[in-house]
Every structure is written in C-alpha cells, then in structure tokens.
Amino acid sequence: MLIGSASRLATVLAVETSCDETAAAILGGDGTILAERLLSQQEHAQFGGVVPEIAARAHLHFLPDLVRMALADANLAPSDLHAIAATTGPGLIGGLIVGAGIAKGMAVAAAKPFIAINHLEAHALSPRLPGLIPGGAPFPYLLLLLSGGHCQCVAVQGVGQYRRLGTTIDDAVGEAFDKVAKMLGLGWPGGPALEALAREGSPNHPLPRPMLGRANCDFSFSGLKTAVAHLLAPSEGALPRTEAADIAASFQSAVSDVLADRARHALALMPGATMLVVAGGVAANAQIRAALSGVAAAHGLPLAAPPPRLCGDNAIMVAWAAIERLRIGVYDGLETAPRPRWPLEELRGTG
Ligand code: KG4
C-alpha cells in the first residue's frame, strides 16, 4: 500500500524478534530515541546456539512487558504513535510470528498503520540514524553486512534499493566466530568472547585467508574454521589459555584480512560509493573495524559503523527503517505474512 504525504515527524514503535533478542523501541520521526527495551535471551547458552522453539516462547513471554515498559519510558500511549512496525523477516519463523502478531494487534487496537521491516534492511539503514554521523550516511554507500546469519556486500542506492555484490558461499562470518569460539571452549555467543581472548594473544599461527585476491566480493569461512579444528586436534581439548589466545588472535587476524580484501574488491565494483559502511553483530569487533577503516581510507572514503550496542540486533534500527519507509510513503497491509527467507533485492523502494 502506498500513501502519499507521510509525516516527517512520525513517532514509531518497533519490535524485533527475528532471532534471540527480544526488543522494543520508540523513535521520534527525526530519529530521536524516545525509549528502548532489549532483552538478550540467555536460555540458549546451555545449548551452545539458538533453539528456535525456545526463542519463540521467550519472545511471547517477554515482548508484551517490554512494549509496555517502552511506552511508559517514553510517556506515550499507543494512540500517540503514528505507526507500529515489526521485523517480519528474514529470521526464525516462530519469533517473526510473535513479533508481527503483537505489532499487528496493537496496530488494529490503536487504529495505526503497520509497517513490515526486513531485518537486513534495518541493519543496512542503521548508519543513517541521525546522531551517529552528522546528517546520517548519504546514499549511495557500500555496505558490509556481517552478522551471525548473513555475510554480504551490498550496494545501497536508496531506501529499498539494494544490489547484492557478493555473499558467503558457506558460513556467515559471525557463525564462524561462534563455531571457533565453541572449539576453544568459550561461551555463547562466541564473537565477543573470542575477541576478548584474542586481545591476550598473538596472531602467530599461519591460517588460510579464503578467497583472498578473488576478483569478486564473495566470502568463505568453512576452510578457515576447519584449519582451526586441525590446529586444535592434537591438544584434545586441554589447551593452555595462552595457546588458546594465540589461536583466537590468529583466527581473528585471518578474518580481518579476508574482510578487508573483500571490501577492497567490493569498492572497486562500486565506484560511486560515498562511504564504506559496516553493520551487523560482527561490526562490533574492534580489529575488523580498524581493518575496514584502513581500506576505506585508502579509497579516500570514511568508514561508518553504528556504535557497538547498535551493531547487534535491536529494535532501534527496526524503528529507524520504518521511519525511512514512512518518509517514502510505504506502509504494509495487516495481511503481510512473516518471511523466514526474504532477500534484500525483493524490497520495494524509491526506485
Ligand atoms: O546481527 P546479530 O546480532 O544477529 C544476526 O542477525 O545474526 O549478529 C550476531 C553475531 C553472532 O555470531 C556473534 O558472535 C557476532 O555477531 N558478534 C561478534 C562480536 N559481537 C557479536 N563477532 C565478532 N566480534 C564481536 N565483538
């Protein structure tokens, strides 16, 4: 459904439930954060990964209270909102149904429009949140989307206008961090724990750099993960902490080198890019940010990255994507169904 003159100052409540973060946020139409409530589900740690059924039940249990608390924090009633948004894909179907169901229910009860947000678009537009970079990241920019489920180079031309330049042919980069962290006996999610351990070590193990130098911007991480497994095999689990730290540092350096190389090739495929943007949970990694900042600088471009707390899944980025969509006048009908798979290229935009 397209509506012409969307308010530039719309207040939006958004919910995020696509994986294991249960979140609600309220943003003013200028991007001011009026409230945020976020709960990272701890229920999955004992299983070493997200259990979809448990995630869906936890979203159902916690989301209504988080929404109530966000409204109270912002001192708003549902009737004060201009629209209600939810992530409707890609992600785990149970969680998507819970988030979309609650957001639609509120939209019906308060007679407000509903906006269905693509989770990848929410990450992709997050560096445009005013207040992060003065004026927000200007289009067009090259996006490196680095998360637990996705690893993509995307040419971002405008809201809803995305061209995927490359993707992973096996594991996502966050998935590789999580798997290597598990091999090293670290907790879950593995990325932050591996980064912390790597700080204690030196990158003195020669690990492969998959795809380095390839003329496209695709990624591959499973060979690197296997190389770490081979490195660990002789120790049979009894590894001194200093040795584990060296392996963590070596893995992280290999990933940083690969990502820098892939970004370099992607920038060559997108000559008009105004900046290099990195988003998604792995974008919180300091070594990776530094490596990408070097690549951007070599091209005379700035690197834009959300602050670490907005790199992982959150509802602020979902609310912001909804505001961007409101600005181009795109709403969704209540019949919009959650989509566990929903490529960025299938979005409607300004073009
Ligand atoms: O974007 P996100 O919160 O969820 C998905 O949409 O997947 O990303 C989560 C991923 C996990 O794989 C996590 O281990 C990784 O991001 N991650 C990190 C760091 N913080 C989170 N990886 C490396 N270094 C970090 N500091």
Ligand code: ZN
């Ligand atoms: Zn995400």
